[in-house]
Amino acid sequence: MIALSAAALASLSLLAACGDDSGPPELVWYINPDPNPPDGFPGAFGQAGIAERCSNDRYTVRTELLPQSATEQRIQLLRRLVAEDSSISLMSLDPVFIAEFAAADLLEPLPEDLASELSPATLQGALAGATWEDRLVAAPLWANTQVLWYRKSLAQRAGLDMTQPVTWDQIIEAAAANGATVGVQANKYEGYVVWINALIEGAGGSIVTDTEAGPDASVDIGAQAGTEAAQVIRKLASSSAAQPDLSVSNEGTVLGPLASDAGGFMVNWTFAYNNYAGGPVQDDLGWARYPRTVAGEQSAPPIGGINVGVSPYGEHTDLALDAVRCITSLENQVTYAIETANMPARQAAYDDAELREQFPADLLDLWQESIDTAGPRPPSPYWSTIVNATLSRWHPANEVDPTSTPADSASFIEDALKGRVLL
Amino acid sequence: MSTETAGAPPRARVTDRSRSEERLAWRLVAPAVVVMLAVTAYPILRALYLSLFQYRATAPDDREFLGIDNYVTVLTDPLWWRDVWNTVLIMVVTVGVELVIGFAFAYVMWKIIFARGLIRTSILIPYGIITVVSAFAWQFAFSLNNGFVNGWLPFMDSDFNWFGQHWSAMTAIMVSEIWKTTPFMALLLLAGLSQVSGDMVEAAQVDGASWWQRLYKVILPNMRAAIMVAVLFRALDAFRIFDNIYVMTRGAQNTESVSFLTYRQVIEQFELGLGSALSVLLFLSVLLIAFVLVKLFRVDLAAARRES
Numbered sequence: 001m002i003a004l005s006a007a008a009l010a011s012l013s014l015l016a017a018c019g020d021d022s023g024p025p026e027l028v029w030y031i032n033p034d035p036n037p038p039d040g041f042p043g044a045f046g047q048a049g050i051a052e053r054c055s056n057d058r059y060t061v062r063t064e065l066l067p068q069s070a071t072e073q074r075i076q077l078l079r080r081l082v083a084e085d086s087s088i089s090l091m092s093l094d095p096v097f098i099a100e101f102a103a104a105d106l107l108e109p110l111p112e113d114l115a116s117e118l119s120p121a122t123l124q125g126a127l128a129g130a131t132w133e134d135r136l137v138a139a140p141l142w143a144n145t146q147v148l149w150y151r152k153s154l155a156q157r158a159g160l161d162m163t164q165p166v167t168w169d170q171i172i173e174a175a176a177a178n179g180a181t182v183g184v185q186a187n188k189y190e191g192y193v194v195w196i197n198a199l200i201e202g203a204g205g206s207i208v209t210d211t212e213a214g215p216d217a218s219v220d221i222g223a224q225a226g227t228e229a230a231q232v233i234r235k236l237a238s239s240s241a242a243q244p245d246l247s248v249s250n251e252g253t254v255l256g257p258l259a260s261d262a263g264g265f266m267v268n269w270t271f272a273y274n275n276y277a278g279g280p281v282q283d284d285l286g287w288a289r290y291p292r293t294v295a296g297e298q299s300a301p302p303i304g305g306i307n308v309g310v311s312p313y314g315e316h317t318d319l320a321l322d323a324v325r326c327i328t329s330l331e332n333q334v335t336y337a338i339e340t341a342n343m344p345a346r347q348a349a350y351d352d353a354e355l356r357e358q359f360p361a362d363l364l365d366l367w368q369e370s371i372d373t374a375g376p377r378p379p380s381p382y383w384s385t386i387v388n389a390t391l392s393r394w395h396p397a398n399e400v401d402p403t404s405t406p407a408d409s410a411s412f413i414e415d416a417l418k419g420r421v422l423l
Numbered sequence: 424m425s426t427e428t429a430g431a432p433p434r435a436r437v438t439d440r441s442r443s444e445e446r447l448a449w450r451l452v453a454p455a456v457v458v459m460l461a462v463t464a465y466p467i468l469r470a471l472y473l474s475l476f477q478y479r480a481t482a483p484d485d486r487e488f489l490g491i492d493n494y495v496t497v498l499t500d501p502l503w504w505r506d507v508w509n510t511v512l513i514m515v516v517t518v519g520v521e522l523v524i525g526f527a528f529a530y531v532m533w534k535i536i537f538a539r540g541l542i543r544t545s546i547l548i549p550y551g552i553i554t555v556v557s558a559f560a561w562q563f564a565f566s567l568n569n570g571f572v573n574g575w576l577p578f579m580d581s582d583f584n585w586f587g588q589h590w591s592a593m594t595a596i597m598v599s600e601i602w603k604t605t606p607f608m609a610l611l612l613l614a615g616l617s618q619v620s621g622d623m624v625e626a627a628q629v630d631g632a633s634w635w636q637r638l639y640k641v642i643l644p645n646m647r648a649a650i651m652v653a654v655l656f657r658a659l660d661a662f663r664i665f666d667n668i669y670v671m672t673r674g675a676q677n678t679e680s681v682s683f684l685t686y687r688q689v690i691e692q693f694e695l696g697l698g699s700a701l702s703v704l705l706f707l708s709v710l711l712i713a714f715v716l717v718k719l720f721r722v723d724l725a726a727a728r729r730e731s
Contacts, residue, residue: 075690082480082693104481188675244582245567247675253568381481385692395675396587419477422500422684423692 024059025316027323029090031063032073032306035271035340046340047092047141054326059319061090061327070094070190074384081106081311089314090323092306093138095129096190096377099211101309102132103381108310108317110136114325121330125371126345130307132379133212138307139328140345142336144269145370146198146302151263152286154180165299167292168199168232171265175241182241183254183266186233188395191250193387194302194377195267196394199229201300201375202293207390208413211380215417221390222410228293230394230402237398247396267291269304270367273359274341287363289370300375305345343367388423389416467706474700480693493700502684503701507708510680513593514661514712517600521657522650524601525608532609533616550606558670561599565671592676596667603667604660608653615649616642651720658716659709681705 034046044052051061066073074097080088081101093101101107110118115136119127126140148166155162158174175182185191197207205225210218220226236242241264243249243257251268258266259281266272267290276285290301308327310320326332333344334352341359349355350368380386393409394400415421474494477487497503532543549557564570565585573579585591619642627641643650665682672678674687685705689698 071691078481078693100481188673245584247584247587256568420496422497422502423687
């Protein structure tokens with residue numbers, strides 16, 4: 001007994017020693033995985049590099065890696081925050097999850113001065129994705145968008161004038177007539193809903209509106225715009241321009257076919273540029289604004305990216321809010337963009353000389369324009385319910401029927417939001 | 424199991440010694456019982472309780488008592504029945520195939536004379552591989568981009584997407600499941616085979632029984648208990664299939680199992696109430712399968728485990 005309590009005392013004093021460890025407090029920043037650094041890259045890369053540069057004598061920032069898929073990132077962060085995990089100070093969040101986190105009070109609103117500094121300096125599209133109920137609840141670190149990537153030689157063979165806006169019909173026909181393919185993301189995951197949403201927004205509609213009403217949001221996927229979107233999906237899925245792995249395709253699987261001899265078209269995020277830069281197809285690689293759903297109506301490119309949020313349950317909320325300032329600073333956004341091809345959320349960063357040297361000027365302009373005129377996914381606290389309900393009716397792409405799928409999915413999403421059906 | 428059915432000893436024989444032995448036995452198992460109650464009984468009861476509520480973890484304040492409404496929602500939903508059908512199908516096909524291949528493996532391991540250790544080890548290797556790893560390996564094998572299955576099967580189109588349709592995706596999942604767990608089945612059957620007395624088989628041979636007759640009339644009836652244990656274990660495992668589906672299709676192409684459905688409600692949707700109702704139903708299904716199998720094989724489990 002005596003030996004036991006002595007041991008307990010000893011371990012207690014050890015614990016105490018750990019607690020008042022000298023040195024500044026540590027802020028743990030949960031980050032999404034960055035691309036692999038190039039061979040021989042010196043020092044810390046990507047967000048780990050930012051963490052290193054933002055550590056100072058008041059606090060150190062340490063990164064902790066989240067899973068690869070956005071869905072899994074959401075699950076892990078949400079589960080920890082719901083349990084009031086005090087070990088998270090900062091987190092990298094996909095903009096589509098901001099509404100859910102903010103509505104559940106799991107994000108510390110940014111202080112007035114930081115918010116008013118960020119608002120005018122940040123691209124509108126990125127800012128919207130960090131706002132909930134008119135308050136800035138996270139700071140945009142970088143903004144992502146999709147453009148149409150294509151092989152110049154193929155467009156020329158097909159006689160497509162790529163200086164003018166193109167429609168989905170045009171590129172599908174051009175690819176099919178020349179034995180090439182159109183790469184899209186249509187696996188049963190968030191990325192497929194990104195495509196569906198962009199098609200619907202491009203036809204002037206939305207999957208849902210009035211999302212602040214939560215479960216009573218208005219479900220509009222069954223309207224005309226939904227039918228237009230389904231027609232594009234149907235057309236591609238039943239055409240020879242569809243890649244054979246269409247139903248399991250993602251951002252990675254479409255990279256290969258574009259570089260193949262057959263070539264083709266592909267919609268993909270900004271990171272795709274780094275995949276081809278310096279490679280054999282670099283000179284033949286073209287880019288244009290996201291294709292139009294209907295001729296004559298401007299397209300609505302997808303928008304993504306990462307916002308940095310502060311947990312209300314972390315031990316040093318004030319220090320974490322201070323660290324956000326540094327993490328999302330202009331310099332860090334530029335460095336991060338050069339390293340990863342994930343584009344800055346701040347307007348001024350696009351004028352940076354080093355960034356303009358790294359990426360073609362017209363591409364930078366296209367990205368900036370895309371972000372500012374994007375058709376974001378509707379910010380709803382029930383977004384993951386909407387995604388799963390949509391996927392259950394729109395996947396696989398080759399079974400989408402423009403006459404029934406949109407209406408059918410509308411009533412299913414409604415039932416799912418009201419909790420009347422299993423998802 | 425129960426002492427009553429085995430015939431209770433006469434009361435007169437309860438001595439001081441046996442009574443104190445019994446007390447000691449209770450004291451010895453007490454820690455285990457407490458741990459079991461804490462880690463098994465409590466979560467089960469908690470799930471039962473939660474299943475009566477509308478309860479979303481991200482909106483804990485909106486918790487609402489529903490009674491059995493969650494169960495009604497689940498049992499009247501076509502998705503639940505579709506997933507039950509998928510799960511039963513996977514269970515029946517995989518256990519059936521595993522039983523046949525597993526028996527062949529067990530027979531080989533039993534009869535083999537040369538390189539016995541080596542052959543037994545190689546047969547058991549797949550079972551030593553983590554299910555997630557085996558699922559990834561098979562996913563890559565069937566994958567259109569970097570797989571080899573299309574290339575190896577002469578009648579397959581090289582552009583065939585295994586995960587593009589329901590039946591081919593189910594096949595891929597079942598192949599992975601069978602590959603991974605057949606060794607386990609073989610191991611359990613080998614235990615049964617080694618219990619079959621060599622004298623009996625020899626006697627049958629002397630009496631002129633053919634190989635098939637010896638197998639059907641002597642060997643199989645004598646290892647009924649082992650077959651029952653093997654089928655029971657594997658059936659319960661197969662009914663709870665999750666890893667392969669999670670890795671290979673994520674439930675796409677209608678390949679979702681009951682476990683995966685439960686996972687999606689609890690973990691992805693944070694619907695603790697509905698998800699708990701699903702896990703209670705999953706638990707009851709497993710119980711039902713165990714009951715049916717035990718009845719079907721008419722085997723006393725205690726006897727199968729060689730308890731007196």
